[in-house]
Amino acid sequence: MAQLDQAPGSGSGFNPLEWLGSQLGRLVVSVLVPGVLFVVLWQGFIFLRDSEAPQYLIAIIAIVWGVGGAAALYFVSNWIIERLGPEWTRRLQPFVFVGPAMAILAWYLAIPTLRTLWLSFFDRTSDNFIFLDNYIDIFTDPNLIVVFRNNLLWIVFGASLSVILGLLIAVLADRSRYESLAKSLIFLPMAISFVGAGVIWNFIYEVKDISAPQIGLLNAIWVGLGGEPQAWTALLQPWNNLFLIIIVVWLQTGYAMVLFSAAIKGIPGDLIEAARVDGATEVQIFFRIMIPYIWGTIITVATTIVIFTLKIFDIVLVMTGGRFGTEVIATAFYRQNFTNRNFGLGSAIAIVLLLLVVPVMIYNLRKFGEEEAFE
Amino acid sequence: MNTYQARSTALQRFLRAAPVRAIILVICTIWTLPTAGMLVSSFRSANNIRSSGWWTGLVHPFEATQWTIENYSTVLTADGMANAFINSLIITIPSTVIPITIAAFAAYAFAWMKFPGRDLLFIIVVALLVVPLQMALIPIFRLYNDIELGGTFLGTWLAHTGFGLPLAIYLLYNYIAQLPRELFESVFIDGASHFTAFRRLVLPLSIPAIASFAIFQFLWVWNDLLVALVFLGTAPDVAIVTSRLSAMIGTKGEAWHLLTAGAFITMVVPLIVFFALQRYFVRGLLAGSVKG
Numbered sequence: 034m035a036q037l038d039q040a041p042g043s044g045s046g047f048n049p050l051e052w053l054g055s056q057l058g059r060l061v062v063s064v065l066v067p068g069v070l071f072v073v074l075w076q077g078f079i080f081l082r083d084s085e086a087p088q089y090l091i092a093i094i095a096i097v098w099g100v101g102g103a104a105a106l107y108f109v110s111n112w113i114i115e116r117l118g119p120e121w122t123r124r125l126q127p128f129v130f131v132g133p134a135m136a137i138l139a140w141y142l143a144i145p146t147l148r149t150l151w152l153s154f155f156d157r158t159s160d161n162f163i164f165l166d167n168y169i170d171i172f173t174d175p176n177l178i179v180v181f182r183n184n185l186l187w188i189v190f191g192a193s194l195s196v197i198l199g200l201l202i203a204v205l206a207d208r209s210r211y212e213s214l215a216k217s218l219i220f221l222p223m224a225i226s227f228v229g230a231g232v233i234w235n236f237i238y239e240v241k242d243i244s245a246p247q248i249g250l251l252n253a254i255w256v257g258l259g260g261e262p263q264a265w266t267a268l269l270q271p272w273n274n275l276f277l278i279i280i281v282v283w284l285q286t287g288y289a290m291v292l293f294s295a296a297i298k299g300i301p302g303d304l305i306e307a308a309r310v311d312g313a314t315e316v317q318i319f320f321r322i323m324i325p326y327i328w329g330t331i332i333t334v335a336t337t338i339v340i341f342t343l344k345i346f347d348i349v350l351v352m353t354g355g356r357f358g359t360e361v362i363a364t365a366f367y368r369q370n371f372t373n374r375n376f377g378l379g380s381a382i383a384i385v386l387l388l389l390v391v392p393v394m395i396y397n398l399r400k401f402g403e404e405e406a407f408e
Numbered sequence: 409m410n411t412y413q414a415r416s417t418a419l420q421r422f423l424r425a426a427p428v429r430a431i432i433l434v435i436c437t438i439w440t441l442p443t444a445g446m447l448v449s450s451f452r453s454a455n456n457i458r459s460s461g462w463w464t465g466l467v468h469p470f471e472a473t474q475w476t477i478e479n480y481s482t483v484l485t486a487d488g489m490a491n492a493f494i495n496s497l498i499i500t501i502p503s504t505v506i507p508i509t510i511a512a513f514a515a516y517a518f519a520w521m522k523f524p525g526r527d528l529l530f531i532i533v534v535a536l537l538v539v540p541l542q543m544a545l546i547p548i549f550r551l552y553n554d555i556e557l558g559g560t561f562l563g564t565w566l567a568h569t570g571f572g573l574p575l576a577i578y579l580l581y582n583y584i585a586q587l588p589r590e591l592f593e594s595v596f597i598d599g600a601s602h603f604t605a606f607r608r609l610v611l612p613l614s615i616p617a618i619a620s621f622a623i624f625q626f627l628w629v630w631n632d633l634l635v636a637l638v639f640l641g642t643a644p645d646v647a648i649v650t651s652r653l654s655a656m657i658g659t660k661g662e663a664w665h666l667l668t669a670g671a672f673i674t675m676v677v678p679l680i681v682f683f684a685l686q687r688y689f690v691r692g693l694l695a696g697s698v699k700g
Contacts, residue, residue, distance in 0.1 A: 078562060088491060092498045095561050099502030103509045111603045126602055127523035134514035134573055135529060141570025142536045145544035152546065202435060205428050217686065218436045221443070224682035225675055226631030228650045232657065232671035233446045236664060248461050248664070250445060283439065291690050344540050347633045351654055363634075366542055371638070376546060383542045390540060 070109050074102050106133070146387070153380035157373075167381035177382075179358055180365045183274055187345055187361065191278040192338045196331065198282065199289025204319065206290070207297055216294065220287035227284075231351030234280045238265045270358040277352050277359060281345060289334050296327035343389055362386050450668035451475045457664045479669035487666065488644055489673050492652040496630060496677075498561055499640070499648055503568035503629045504622055510569065511576030511621075512584075512614065516606050518577070519585035520592060530581075536574040544570070545638050552639060564640045571635070572625050583617035584610055619688045627678050627689075649674040 077098040107129070114125050156163050171177050202219060206212045222230065239249030240262050247253040252262045265276045300323060308318050324331070346363035349355055355364045362382060369379035449462045453476050468474070484490040517523070518530050548567060549558070557563035587610065595605050611618075633650045642651050653670050660666060682689065 078560075088494050092494050095498045096501050099562070099565055100505045100509075103502075103506045107509070107513060115601065115603070122601070127517045127521040127526075130513040130517035130521065130602070130606075131523070131529065134510045134533075134577060137510065137566070137570050138533065138536055138573055141544055141548060141567065142539050142541075142574070143532070145547035146539055148547040149543050202432075205432055208425065208428055211429075211432070215432050215436050217683075219439050220686070221679075221682065222439070223689075224627055224678040225443070226633070226650050226678070228633055228653045228657070229631075229671045229674050232653065232667045233442045235657070236446060236449065236668065237442055239664070246460055248457060248459075250441065250461070250463075253461050253463075283442065286439075295690075344542070350633070351657055363540075363542060367634070370546055370549075380546060383540070383546075386540050387543055 067109050067113065070105055074098070074105075077102070149380045149383050152376055153384050155377045157375040157377050159376050163377070167377045168385070170378060171381055171385060176360070177365065179271075180360045180362055182271065183359060183361050184343060184345075186271060186274045187278055187281075187342045188339055190275060191281050191342045191345075192335060194278070194282045195286050195289050195338050196335050198286045199334070200293050200331070202286065203290045203293035203297055204323065207294065216287075216290065219290055222284045223287045225284065227347030228351050230280055230284055231348060234283075235352060238276060240264045266353050266359070267357045273353075273357055274359055277348055280348055280352070281342065285338060285341065289338065292330055292334050293327065296330035297323060300326050340390055343386065446668045446671055449664060450479055450672050451477065452665065453478070454663070454665040457668075479665045480673070483666050483669045483673060487652065487656060487670065488647070489649065489652055489670055491644065492647050492649045493673065495646055496648040496650075499564055499568075499636070500626060500629045502561075502565045503572070504625045506565055507569040507572040507576045507625060508580075508618055508622060511573055511580050512611065512618065513606065514573075514577050515580035515584050516602075516610055518581050519587075520605075521602060533574055533577050537578060539574075541571045541635070545634075549638055558639065559641045559643065559646060561640075561646070564636065567635055567639050568625075568629050568632070572628070576621050576625070579621050580614065580617055583614055587613060616688065616691065619685065620691045623681060623685050623689045626681060630678055631674075 077094070080094065110129050111126070114129050115122050117125070152159055153167055154162060154164050156166075202215075206215050225233070236248075237250045238252075239247075240252050241247050241249070243256070243262055247256050247262060251265060256262055266273050304322060304326075305318060308322055313321070344363055345361055346367070349359055349361050349364045350367070353359045355361075355368065360368075362385070366379050366382040366386070369375045369382060373379075445462050448466065449457055452462065452474060456474055484493075514533075518526060518533075544567075552558035552563050557566075591609060591613075592605060595609055600608070631650060633654055636648050636651050637654075640646050640648065640651070642655060647655070653667075653674050656663075656667060656670055
């Protein structure tokens, strides 16, 4: 309807036929273009699903189809919107821009969260409503209590070690001539997958019989010092968890270090110089000036690492598969859903994980509020 | 940088720096040894690995007979790592580009367009930043089974897109929102539409932010195991490097010559990306929070 006000040609008077023709043409084109796009994308999907073509060909087509398809959808929907006249363009364009993102977020995060909450009140097959029974199970089943104990170990040792080591290295490297090389080496594990890290560390923890040469680095050192070969990740529960935690400390200390390093470089040089002139020792400078100055960064890094540690999954799955008392929340969740097929209990575990993260969510929202107020 | 600090004599500085340097050296060695051991082992024969520690191989590094690349050829062909490598590329590239496209449009709208519900929607995006992706796995898994998206590339791209979007929108918004207002005013006076402004002005200017998120997402998707296990599965024609490697750990846990070579193959691309674009990666980390 909005087209009416711009339809009549200038001066020549209103010609209904011509108007209809031009509108019809527009309409046909407007339907045709998205239609063609849809058919092309659909054919691509069918091809990728069923094709027996050589793999490199599928790879190229898949990438072009996926990447190009997403961009083409925006072009076409914007193209349609812009034909509706300025008024409607102005009204609808924001939704063309923001709509796909919102649809995907709703589909993949918001609605599933609600559905998981709903499923957590049902039994293993999702047929009978049992309300809080799954949650009662979580907090009474001894196997599941071990899971929470382990996650606590992960947070207490994993998160704090990463933060402390990251801070220490950042401060020390800041005074070293080889700063960037040292930082690259420590940061490097960030690029390694958990599965890859699992192989690397399994190899370090490898145990052989006392009569054979030890090929695992840790046992080689241990036996060299006169000890018996140990199966580090299986014995001495719950402390075997620490050997898994070390891996994650190795992986994420670099992350903490980089953020701390940037924060430390933000401390005004004058401030530290003034303290030195007043006779402060380096240790005093560290605790009285650096720590308070970068406290905000420390909190941010710590919360990020705590969330990350709460959700730890791959390392445990690859290293022990959750055996020997090393199960954590995310692996327990995976086992309930995909091995035991207990969807109710699995969902409840996911909800508990979410509840543990909520305090951090509130913290994030408050931070956002402050930023808005500034604008 | 604290380059302007007062300088003492070179000797004094050296003595003061010595303990610091020693500590750094020790830490760096500890941090590098695990990877180095794996890399060295991946070039040793199965027998050598079984009978002696990898460090003994370094005693006579130039004895060419003890080094072999057979592990790599076995892993690439017999264990299907070559296929998995291509599959990883098929998964990772669109899973990086699609969320960037979608997030850039959304971030632009949040930053420079007026529409009802803008603030509320943005708060929802930020809140979703910390929702663990585990929340979504069962419902999406069931949905995928119903609409036959399970085990397809498209399904996995979309899943990675969904899980990556909150961070992508958040990072890109922070960047796009602080572009100078005058830029937009001059473009709009020339009669450009929002779409043109986005394409010609905002996209080119946002390259640094886009690059830093891209590296983040690329490494994340390439290294991911959970999403791939659930949505893509382990069938040989779609399995990616991480799921192949994890299957190998399960079936041949003692075959270190193959596992170390396989692990290195999974690491090659991330390491190249990491070293080539380290600066952007760090910038991305500094720009805000981290993936939820």
